[in-house]
Amino acid sequence: MAIRAILVDDEPLAREKVRTFLEDELDIEVIAECRDGREAVEKIDSEKPDLVFLDVQMPEMDGFEVLENLEEEAMPTVVFTTAFDQYALKAFDVHAVDYLLKPFDRERFREAVDRARQSIQRRQGGDVREQLMALLKDVGKERSTYPERLVIKSSGRVVFLKAEEIDWVDAAGNYVRLHAGKESHMLRETMGRLEERLDPELFIRIHRSTIVNVERIKELQQQFHGDYLVVLHNGQRLTLSRSYRDKIQSLLDRSI
Numbered sequence: 145m146a147i148r149a150i151l152v153d154d155e156p157l158a159r160e161k162v163r164t165f166l167e168d169e170l171d172i173e174v175i176a177e178c179r180d181g182r183e184a185v186e187k188i189d190s191e192k193p194d195l196v197f198l199d200v201q202m203p204e205m206d207g208f209e210v211l212e213n214l215e216e217e218a219m220p221t222v223v224f225t226t227a228f229d230q231y232a233l234k235a236f237d238v239h240a241v242d243y244l245l246k247p248f249d250r251e252r253f254r255e256a257v258d259r260a261r262q263s264i265q266r267r268q269g270g271d272v273r274e275q276l277m278a279l280l281k282d283v284g285k286e287r288s289t290y291p292e293r294l295v296i297k298s299s300g301r302v303v304f305l306k307a308e309e310i311d312w313v314d315a316a317g318n319y320v321r322l323h324a325g326k327e328s329h330m331l332r333e334t335m336g337r338l339e340e341r342l343d344p345e346l347f348i349r350i351h352r353s354t355i356v357n358v359e360r361i362k363e364l365q366q367q368f369h370g371d372y373l374v375v376l377h378n379g380q381r382l383t384l385s386r387s388y389r390d391k392i393q394s395l396l397d398r399s400i
Contacts, residue, residue, distance in 0.1 A: 146171055146172065146173040147171055147172045147173065147194045147195050147260075147261070147264060148173055148175045148191070148193045148194045148195070149166065149172050149173065149174050149175065149193055149194065149195040149196065149197065150174070150175060150176045150177070150178065150184070150187055150188060150191065150193045150195075150196045150197070150220075151163060151174060151176075151177045151178070151196075151197050152177075152178040152181075152183075152184040152196060152197065152198045152199055152202075152207070152210070153178075153179075153197070153199040153202070153225065154179055154180055154199065154202045154203060155199075156179075158199065158225065158246070159177050162197050162225070162253075163177070165250055165253045165254075166257075168250075168254075169254075169257055171261075172195070172257070175191055175193060176191055176193075180202055180203065180204060180205065181202050181204060181205025181206060181207070181209055181210045182204065182205055182304055184196075184198070184205075184210045185205070185210055185213050185214065185295050185302065186302050188210075188214060188220065189214065189215070189297060189302070192220070193220050194220060194221060194264050195220060195221045195222075195223070195260050195264065196220045196221070196222050196223070197222075197223050197225060197244075198210060198211075198222050198223070198224055198225065199224075199225050199226070200224055200225065200226040201226065201227065205293065207224060207226075209291055209292075209293075212291060212341075213291075213294070213295035221260050221263040221264050223242050223243065223244060223256050223257075223259075223260055224242070224243040224244070225243070225244045225246060225248075226243060226244075226245060226246065227245075227246045242255075242256045242259045242260065242263075243256075244256055290307070290341065290342060290343040291307060291341060292306060292307055292308075293305060293306050293307060294307060294310075294322070294331065294341075296322070296329045296330075296331050298329070298330060303329060305322060305324060305329060307342060307343065307346070307347075308346065308357075308359075309324045309325070310322050310323065310324050310347075310357055311323045311324060311325070311356075311357055311360045311376060311378060311380070312354065312355065312356045312357060312360065312376065312380065312382060313335075313338065313347075313354065313355040313356075314353055314354050314355075315335050315352075315353035315354075316330065318332060319331060319332050319333070320333050320334070320335060320338050323380075335349070335352070335353060335355065338355065339355060342355065346358060346359065348388075348391040348392070349388055349391060350374055350382060350383075350384045350385065350388050350391060350392065351382070351383055351384065351385040351388060352385060352387075352388075354382055354383070354385075356374060356376070356382060360376045360377055360378070361374055361375070361376060361377075362375050362376055362377045363375045364384070364392065371383075371384070371386070372384040372389070372392070374392075
């Protein structure tokens, strides 16, 4: 069976080069090409390819953010392409996920394709997925940045929500509900995992089931027994749990 591949790169000439080299690989079929990270997330989610050639540096959403916004169980085999990012190259070597350093030649490309074939054969055993998630964890430590947007998939559509637009978040069973202005979006995620993904300089957890954007806080109202209500600019009133009071104190300390 043919290996179904998607090419992701914001440079047309870069995509053309990979596509041309793949013409010699008779078992690989290019099913789509994407010009940016947003398009890549949508196409990978809908087409579920076996293999993705993924550029690291792209505007708005880079290659790492693309992978962070894919469902883990549907993670394809990935060959990264990059012009630099030395820290990433070292991480790829450690975790046996191949990369192509631009500019690359046909011989180096064939090596990457051979490794990709072996990875695809091992996918059912889960090896590639575990290596890739470990890679993302290590690279995330190096980058020490947080996603600027969240990708929300629901009812056949994909919504790209900027993190800074989120007012507050509450738990809803196996999901979290993201409140942004007059809209709310359901995301299949745990509160703990979402808290890790969001920038702690912008978001704080005030309750076991509530995370709030600090830029949306208007005031704190002290209640009986030392409890507080957190009032947002839109009038929303949220309960501050005693066990999370130190988070608010940290916010106050930063504001002084």
